[in-house]
Amino acid sequence: MARKILLIDDDRMQFRLTQAHFKQFQTDRYELQWAETYEEGIKKLMSGGFVACLLDYQLGERDGLQLIRDAMAQGCRTPIVFLTAETAERVDIAAMNAGALDYLVKGEITPRMLERSLRYALKLGDTLEALRRLATRDQLTGLLNRREFERVLTEEDERVRRFKHSLGLVMVDIDHFKVVNDTHGHAVGDVVLREVARRVAEELRTVDRAMRYGG
DSSP states (O other): OOEEEEEEOSOHHHHHHHHHHHHHHOSSSEEEEEEOSHHHHHHHHHHOOEEEEEEESEETTEEHHHHHHHHHHTTOOOOEEEEESOOOHHHHHHHHHHTOSEEEETTSOOHHHHHHHHHHHHHHHHHHHHHHHHHHBOTTTOSBOHHHHHHHHHHHHHHHHHHTOOOOOOOOOOTTHHHHHHHHOHHHHHHHHHHHHHHHHHTOOTTOOOBOOOO
């Protein structure tokens, strides 16, 4: 199955040029999809399903740097390659600081360069995700851990205040769990925790997150 790549760029000619580059270096590995505006781009990016994103610097009245920041604030983990016509080092640094994994200058891009950049971004993205998972996940249940819960709660509170949205928080406690541990042992208690975590995770929407606060 082809891996979906999202191009966010307000220039139709850039989309056609990128398509032409793809045809030269790919077999059936990638499927390129296009978003022409900031609003369409962030909506598609946050919908999931893309293994990487090619993002233009200039997007009408907004820019790609703001899109990266907004997407990251909403939990986006898709590897992003930044595209720009500018060669200034400050743009390169700003893109990397915002969260882009690579930076390409329009007009200098070749099919081979684009393919290499995508491979690099995908590999680095996988490595960063593995490290992020170790740092943010509870080892027993696989849910987000307490430290990540506190970070996410602060982040969501800031987002709510900024965009005037509502926020829902549900705290779940397992009744008589201490009795399970005392009667059947901690190994059985661990099985119960993993099963509860699995069932909770199965019911999540894409915008929801489940975390283990205790333990």
